[in-house]
Amino acid sequence: MTPAGQVEHRVVKKPNGGRRRSKARRGATNPGEARLAYALITPTLLMLALIVGYPIIKAVYQSFLTDPGLDQASGLFTAGDAWFGLHNYTHWLLQQCATSNGGYTACPSGTPGSQxxxxxxxxxxxxxxxxxxxxxxxxxxxxxxxxxxxxxxxxxxxxxxxxxxxxxxxxxxxxxxxxxxxxxxxxxxxxxxxxxxxxxxxxxxxxxxxxxxxxxxxxxxxxxxxxxxxxxxxxxxxxxxxxxxxxxxxxxxxxxxxxxxxxxxxxxxxxxxxxxxxxxxxxxxxxxxxxxxxxxxxxxxxxxxxxxxxxxxxxxxxxxxxxxxxxxxxxxxxxxxxxx
The missing domain is CATH 1.10.3720.10 (MetI-like)
Structure with a gap:
């Protein structure tokens, strides 16, 4: 009984089963659905890796190699693809070109290296x-x-x-x-x-x-x-x-x-x-x-x-x-x- 003019407030406790069900709804995805999702996106990821990832990695790797041509130091023709380090990058960023004695100097005006x-x-x-x-x-x-x-x-x-x-x-x-x-x-x-x-x-x-x-x-x-x-x-x-x-x-x-x-x-x-x-x-x-x-x-x-x-x-x-x-x-x- 409550005094007149007052409203009785009762707290209704939910059973544990309802709490478990709400947690289950907010929980992780069903393992079967997760496996299905991975199976569906795997072909797309593989295709992207083949079409996008491989060319990028290949291009970055090739940027550290030499090009076929005449070796300025020895005067002999080389097949290229030898490790060249960062010289290709300094060639463009610092506009440096190789000299006949194996050194580097500023690229002549009008050449690609100077542009x-x-x-x-x-x-x-x-x-x-x-x-x-x-x-x-x-x-x-x-x-x-x-x-x-x-x-x-x-x-x-x-x-x-x-x-x-x-x-x-x-x-x-x-x-x-x-x-x-x-x-x-x-x-x-x-x-x-x-x-x-x-x-x-x-x-x-x-x-x-x-x-x-x-x-x-x-x-x-x-x-x-x-x-x-x-x-x-x-x-x-x-x-x-x-x-x-x-x-x-x-x-x-x-x-x-x-x-x-x-x-x-x-x-x-x-x-x-x-x-x-x-x-x-x-x-x-x-x-x-x-x-x-x-x-x-x-x-x-x-x-x-x-x-x-x-x-x-x-x-x-x-x-x-x-x-x-x-x-x-x-x-x-x-x-x-x-x-x-």
């Missing part, structure tokens, strides 16, 4: 300039495609057409347009040989790459825009925010995850750029990227090219890791501010 850091600078320059232009123009296109107006479907299709064209076709198309007698010079009233000098050739590659891949960034940003509720914009309008304020305070923070993915993907793709400059300029006039240098080195020595490809892989991996950390920090910071 590594130049190709890195060209690659990074293309990445920064092209990704910046593609992000800005892609944002404009995404905002345009997100608006509701008559003929929006046709506009979306026309914007996405350049991305659907193969890169080799795009390169040939712009090669014709940048010809001294092409339509670009006729429109501008100039007589530039765009692919025959340093900065016009670089500008031509940036223009062609921006035209080709801006729709990719626009498409990813558009996907992020479509996830923003319209009520958010209505609330901002009620609070008196103008169009620029709504873009900087609502659109940009909420679309930042999709924008981060787009920038990271495009940066990695541009850092590996090969086909566009190779077809458009042949890698000449200061347009040799790291990928072009790797492929060209394969005709001179596989082992030295393996060292160069390993360096390029590490270089791209470090930049990718930095971009992921940078954008992840910004996204988390923006989400924290939004919650507060």
């Amino acid at each position: 590594f850091w130049e190709s890195v600078g060209v690659t990074v320059g293309f990445t920064v300039v092209a990704c910046t232009l593609e992000t800005v123009i892609g944002m404009v296109f995404a905002l345009m495609m997100h608006r509701a107006f008559r003929g929006r479907a046709m506009v979306r299709v026309s914007i996405l057409i350049p991305w659907a064209i193969p890169t080799a076709v795009t390169s040939k198309l712009w090669q014709v347009m940048f010809d001294p007698q092409g339509c670009i010079n006729k429109i501008l009233g100039t007589h530039y040989a765009w692919t025959s000098s340093l900065w016009p050739a670089r500008c031509a590659i940036v223009i062609a790459d921006t035209w080709k891949t801006t729709p990719f960034i626009a498409l990813l940003i558009l996907a992020g825009l479509q996830n923003i509720p319209e009520e958010t914009y209505e609330a901002a309008k009620i609070d008196g925010a103008n169009a620029w304020r709504r873009f900087t305070s609502v659109t940009l923070p909420l679309v930042k995850p999709a924008l981060a993915v787009a920038v990271i993907f495009r940066a990695l793709d541009t850092l590996r750029m090969y086909d566009l400059p190779k077809i458009l300029t042949g890698g000449a006039n200061g347009t040799t990227t790291s990928s072009i240098l790797v492929v060209d080195q394969l005709t001179r020595g596989v082992n030295s090219a393996s060292a160069l490809s390993t360096i390029t892989f590490v270089f791209i991996f470090v930049i990718a890791f930095g971009l992921v950390r940078l954008f992840n920090t910004n996204i988390l910071g923006a989400q924290t501010k939004a919650v507060r």
Whole structure:
């Protein structure tokens, strides 16, 4: 019995069987299911090890070996594949070439050994300039495609057409347009040989790459825009925010995850750029990227090219890791501010 006005609280104890059942539900996977899972993923792991793991390990191992050719110290032809240590890496990183007396000196200007850091600078320059232009123009296109107006479907299709064209076709198309007698010079009233000098050739590659891949960034940003509720914009309008304020305070923070993915993907793709400059300029006039240098080195020595490809892989991996950390920090910071 309890006094009037008070509620009696009773604690009902669950039987031990219920506790065991709850622990069993939260416990480890059934041994039979675990064996089945291992059996199902084993073929995939073996295939990845064969297709991805073995070539990487083989390339790293070959980067420590010599290439077939003339031995500068003895003057005799060697079959190569002898242990060479880190000399292939110092050849590229320190731009050192072997001498006839068995020593090493700075590689002559214009040789592949002296072009590594130049190709890195060209690659990074293309990445920064092209990704910046593609992000800005892609944002404009995404905002345009997100608006509701008559003929929006046709506009979306026309914007996405350049991305659907193969890169080799795009390169040939712009090669014709940048010809001294092409339509670009006729429109501008100039007589530039765009692919025959340093900065016009670089500008031509940036223009062609921006035209080709801006729709990719626009498409990813558009996907992020479509996830923003319209009520958010209505609330901002009620609070008196103008169009620029709504873009900087609502659109940009909420679309930042999709924008981060787009920038990271495009940066990695541009850092590996090969086909566009190779077809458009042949890698000449200061347009040799790291990928072009790797492929060209394969005709001179596989082992030295393996060292160069390993360096390029590490270089791209470090930049990718930095971009992921940078954008992840910004996204988390923006989400924290939004919650507060």
